[in-house]
Amino acid sequence: MEIGLLSMTKGEAALFILAPEYAYGQRGCPPSIPPNTTILFKVEVLDFIDSEECDAFFELTYEQQERLPLEKLLKVAATEREFGNYFFYKQCFKIAKDRYKRALSILGRSSSSKAEQSQINASKLLLFLNLSLTYLKLEHPDRALKYGKLALEMDQGNAKALFRCGQACLHMREYSKSQDFLVRAQHIQPFNRDINNELKKLARKQLETFFRHRSCK
Incomplete structure (x- = not known):
């Protein structure tokens, strides 16, 4: 099956006939598949991520990596981000x-060209946002805030970055900071449901804190 899959392209469907020794053998797979059964598999390749260029990149020396064209560098970084997205949606947040x-780390180099640096920064911005959300999922709001702020350094009007920072501050019970970030995000996207719901959650937390302090007195 692995050999067959390597011959396929994205979107292709194929039939594989596997002899018993390459399938379920003498035992079969009771109760569905009897012993010594030849198996017919229908396989469709919906999507895949090609890691060949990434693997080749990390085998290069630092000097060789630095000499690579920017286009190649951005492509390798984008592939790594795709892998990150894949594992994120599988809820493997640490990976x-x-x-x-x-x-x-691939995008670590700087460029003297403003156009090239702009391309590098655009790729970094996406990664900062992804890391901010991932650290929220990992319950590390302090790190989520760090990457949210890094995203804001590149784009101070980025509603998603402001939203992530607001979420992180809310998790850390820094309600005034959370409100500042979320209100700024809402100003940019007033009809964004996630932002508005987070502001409602913040209001409830602030109210709970207020009554808790009143009861303590």
Whole structure:
């Protein structure tokens, strides 16, 4: 099956006939598949991520990596980000975080060209946002805030970055900071449901804190 899959392209469907020794053998798979059964598999390749260029990149020396064209560098970083997204949606957040950081390490070089640096920063911005969300999932709001702020350094009007920072501060019970970030995000996207719901959650937390303090007195 693995050999067959390597011959397929994205979107392709194929039939594989596997002799018993390459399928379920003498035992079969009771109760569905009897012993010594030849198996017919129908396989469709919906999507895949090609890691060949990434693997080749990390086998290069630092000097060789630095000499690579920017286009190649951005492509490798984008592939690493795709891997991170894949693991994120599989809820493997630690692996996703490592993949996003690996992509950032690829984008570590600076460029004297403003156009090239702009391309690098655009790729970094996506990774900062992804890392901010991933650290929220990992319940590390302080790190989520760090990457949210890094995203804001590149784009101070980024509603998603402001939202992530607001979420992180809310988790850390820094309600005034959370409100500042969320209100700024709402100003940019007034009809964003996630932002508005987070502001409602913040209001409830502030109210609970107020009554808790009143009862303590």
